[in-house]
Amino acid sequence: MLNAEIDSEEESYYRFLVDDQHVKYVTIDAKLYPCDDMGFAPALILQLPAFPAGDWNVGHISLNPQTGHPYFAGTTRNQLPGVEHIWHATCIDxxxxxxxxKIRSNxxxxxCPQLDGTVVAKFARFHWEISxxxxxxxxxEWIQGQGxxxxxxxxxxxxGRVIGFLMERVVEGRCAGPEELEECREVLGRLHxxxxxxxxxDKHSFLVHEGRALVIDFEAARKCEDPEALEKEMGSLEGPLGDTSGRRGILSVDEPTESVEV
Structure with a gap:
């Protein structure tokens, strides 16, 4: 089990690696398995029906009305969406x-063999995260080479489809705090x-290392020609740097440290 998005009342979504070479996306109907087992790979996998043979990447597990046991109600080979804006020369599987x-859920x-040292991977676990x-x-690409x-x-x-990217690992980088307000203003100003x-x-939008701040998490970034909007964003910076809510904690069950064969 690579990733899971679990809902005790609705369908749950899983990303499995089969035979160390095939990624399968499986939807499981609600209340087929004990809630405590849904996020615990060893327990869940023992209860899953056998994965069908054949060339498929999307499957759905439901309750078989004839046997009363979970079964694969269907499997298909789908053309899954991928990142469309491809601009860098390097692509890595x-x-x-x-x-x-793990830093966060994705x-x-x-x-990897193609790159030196440790890097950071960020990726879409499921199709709705691709955008x-x-x-x-x-x-x-907009900020390439700007530091x-x-x-x-x-x-x-x-x-073959692009699901994310690899970026530099900032050694001993940490989230910004109130004491790094000026460093964050400086780098945000250069973005503006x-x-x-x-x-x-917010505080998690910056990595601080040795007195220098970097901006991260650009999912909501947009080109902006409105000086007032940029000024408002700059003015909103001080409050979030003092936030202690930890709202960006890990929310999903992902990548166990030990692999489990399916």
Whole structure:
């Protein structure tokens, strides 16, 4: 089980790796399995019906009305959406990554043969997240070479479609706090000088290291020619830097440290 988006009352969505080479997206109807097992890969996988053979990437598990047991009600080979704005020369297959520490539900440290050292991978776990990654990929092209965000290292692919990107790992980088207000204003100001509004500024939108701030998380970034909107974003910065709510905690069940065969 690579990723899961679990709902105890509605359908749940899973991303599985089968035979170390095939990614399968499986929807499971509500209340087929105990809630405690839905996010615990070893327990859930033991209860799943056998994965059908054949060339498919999208499946649906429902209750078989004849047997009363869960079964694959259907499988299809779908053309899944991918990031459309592809601008960097480097493309790296997700399955070539060795995943390390998880940062957020769709962000983790990783290594791969094509790049030196540890990098950061950010990707769409499910199809509805593609648009956010597309917007962020576009924003990284806008700021390329400006020293505003981490270096963009390449596109991340899955079966040929782009699902995310790889970026520089900022060693010992941390979220900004109130004491880094001026550093954050400086780098946000340089983003605004390019005519770009970040769109979701808070303490987690900045990485601070050795007195320098970088902007991250460009999913909501847009070109902006309205000086008042940019000024308003700058003016809103001080409050979020003091936020202690931790609202960007890990919200989903993802990438267990031990792989489980399906």
């Amino acid at each position: 997700y399955l070539k990554l060795t995943l390390r520490e 962000v983790c440290e990783a290594t 956010y990654l597309d917007a962020e990929t576009t924003a990284y 505003i965000g981490p270096k963009f290292l390449g596109h991340l692919t899955e079966e 000088q390019l005519g770009i509004r970040h769109g979701d500024v």
